[in-house]
Amino acid sequence: GAGVSQSPSNKVTEKGKDVELRCDPISGHTALYWYRQSLGQGLEFLIYFQGNSAPDKSGLPSDRFSAERTGGSVSTLTIQRTQQEDSAVYLCASSLVSGGANEQYFGPGTRLTVT
Amino acid sequence: AQSVAQPEDQVNVAEGNPLTVKCTYSVSGNPYLFWYVQYPNRGLQFLLKYITGDNLVKGSYGFEAEFNKSQTSFHLKKPSALVSDSALYFCAVSVITDSWGKLQFGAGTQVVVTP
Numbered sequence: 001g002a003g004v005s006q007s008p009s010n011k012v013t014e015k016g017k018d019v020e021l022r023c024d025p026i027s028g029h030t031a032l033y034w035y036r037q038s039l040g041q042g043l044e045f046l047i048y049f050q051g052n053s054a055p056d057k058s059g060l061p062s063d064r065f066s067a068e069r070t071g072g073s074v075s076t077l078t079i080q081r082t083q084q085e086d087s088a089v090y091l092c093a094s095s096l097v098s099g100g101a102n103e104q105y106f107g108p109g110t111r112l113t114v115t
Numbered sequence: 116a117q118s119v120a121q122p123e124d125q126v127n128v129a130e131g132n133p134l135t136v137k138c139t140y141s142v143s144g145n146p147y148l149f150w151y152v153q154y155p156n157r158g159l160q161f162l163l164k165y166i167t168g169d170n171l172v173k174g175s176y177g178f179e180a181e182f183n184k185s186q187t188s189f190h191l192k193k194p195s196a197l198v199s200d201s202a203l204y205f206c207a208v209s210v211i212t213d214s215w216g217k218l219q220f221g222a223g224t225q226v227v228v229t230p
Contacts, residue, residue, distance in 0.1 A: 043220035100147040100209035101166045106158035
């Protein structure tokens with residue numbers, strides 16, 4: 001079946017612009033996660049959604065970052081007023097249900113470059 | 116707070132030889148432990164996990180890992196490495212008392228298998 005998809009695969013933007021990154025999870029997966037992968041910081045958790053519950057935003061690095069999940073499926077990560085330190089690969093993952101025992105399935109990522 | 120350590124930035128091994136990638140963890144509760152692999156310009160792929168039960172878990176592509184509670188380790192192993200195993204490997208932990216499903220990743224270990 002189809003895996004997690006993300007778009008765009010690459011995004012180059014100017015400092016100060018807003019960007020939106022999209023994630024389509026595996027059909028039927030109720031939990032959705034965003035991570036960021038960068039050379040200096042490794043893999044960092046950003047935010048996670050589980051069904052209709054309030055998202056866990058504890059990993060968002062600043063108030064310039066926000067995310068929403070519409071209809072319990074597609075998610076959009078928005079970065080406002082981008083900075084050069086936002087340059088990274090943004091990974092989305094989904095799992096069948098929430099819970100620490102469930103493996104997460106990752107998308108290919110969106111490579112964001114802020115110039 | 117939980118943490119995961121991968122003490123080796125890179126592991127070099129000749130094809131056909133055993134491969135070991137080390138991982139140690141520090142958690143306050145019962146850990147759920149995972150291994151993921153990342154091929155160039157790809158997202159993370161799930162290899163295996165330890166939840167409970169048998170300390171030796173088997174996963175994809177001939178990999179296995181041994182959970183050792185006294186040493187707080189979860190080393191990844193493969194009896195006979197292939198050139199195609201060359202990739203970046205991540206150990207991760209999820210703790211049941213924490214935000215369920217949020218993974219804490221190690222820094223990653225680059226595996227290079229030479230013909």
